[in-house]
Amino acid sequence: MSWDISLRKQLRHGPERFELDMHIRSDAGRIVLFGPSGSGKTQTLRLIAGIGRPDAGRVVVAEQVLADSASGTWLTPQQRGLGCVFQDHALFPHLSVRQNIAFARRSGWFNPPRRIADPVVDRWLRDFHLQAIADHLPHQISGGQRQRAALARALVHEPRALLLDEPFAALDRSLRQQLRRELKALQTDLGLPMLLITHDDEDVDDLAEQVVHVRAGRVVDAPRGATTP
Numbered sequence: 294m295s296w297d298i299s300l301r302k303q304l305r306h307g308p309e310r311f312e313l314d315m316h317i318r319s320d321a322g323r324i325v326l327f328g329p330s331g332s333g334k335t336q337t338l339r340l341i342a343g344i345g346r347p348d349a350g351r352v353v354v355a356e357q358v359l360a361d362s363a364s365g366t367w368l369t370p371q372q373r374g375l376g377c378v379f380q381d382h383a384l385f386p387h388l389s390v391r392q393n394i395a396f397a398r399r400s401g402w403f404n405p406p407r408r409i410a411d412p413v414v415d416r417w418l419r420d421f422h423l424q425a426i427a428d429h430l431p432h433q434i435s436g437g438q439r440q441r442a443a444l445a446r447a448l449v450h451e452p453r454a455l456l457l458d459e460p461f462a463a464l465d466r467s468l469r470q471q472l473r474r475e476l477k478a479l480q481t482d483l484g485l486p487m488l489l490i491t492h493d494d495e496d497v498d499d500l501a502e503q504v505v506h507v508r509a510g511r512v513v514d515a516p517r518g519a520t521t522p
């Protein structure tokens with residue numbers, strides 16, 4: 294089983310409450326979480342990644358138990374070995390593209406040297422067509438190149454699965470299509486389970502092996518008129 298997720302959490306913001314009660318069991322390589330704004334998609338991804346604890350639940354990814362409230366199992370985000378690209382996970386602005394990718398390979402907090410030589414980093418720079426701008430800082434490159442660099446950084450430590458929160462947001466249509474193709478090929482080649490959040494029908498059509506429709510913190514049957522792959 295690629296994904297066996299069961300999460301319950303109550304979020305409070307002043308007088309408002311939000312109940313997340315999310316259950317996903319699937320063998321699909323590429324799952325898309327699809328639903329309106331505020332329906333709980335990002336919270337689900339964060340809890341799978343280990344950023345915050347559920348009130349109760351279980352996270353099993355690629356047969357590995359990453360969290361299980363019944364047995365008290367709790368792996369930290371680092372121990373989970375997941376590759377994450379969140380909307381707010383910007384690249385480090387003071388590090389070059391090469392250093393940003395290399396950073397994910399290091400266990401300490403020291404910045405990698407500017408001229409770091411690492412064949413694994415070179416491989417991902419090559420695969421994501423980033424060699425020419427490897428020594429540029431994030432503000433010196435395009436949005437598409439930044440997205441590619443963030444994906445390369447998520448992949449460089451050979452994660453057991455990929456979690457992507459709107460990875461193509463803010464890209465133009467042709468760049469989205471190109472990155473979708475690259476991501477799909479990569480996922481197929483590596484056999485890496487991938488869970489992706491999107492609002493874009495074309496992402497759903499092109500990428501989803503399975504669409505999980507989310508409403509008000511829960512999985513629902515495909516609503517009438519919803520996109521199906």
Ligand SMILES: Nc1ncnc2c1ncn2[C@@H]1O[C@H](COP(=O)(O)OP(=O)(O)OP(=O)(O)O)[C@@H](O)[C@H]1O
Nearest residue numbers: 304305306311328329330331332333334335336337
């Ligand atoms: N830190 C928090 N404390 C309390 N409530 C929160 C917190 N973060 C999010 N929420 C609430 O949880 C609900 C789900 O938020 P979430 O970010 O998961 O939605 P989403 O489906 O990813 O939305 P979007 O598509 O706009 O990114 C929302 O109602 C939001 O207001």
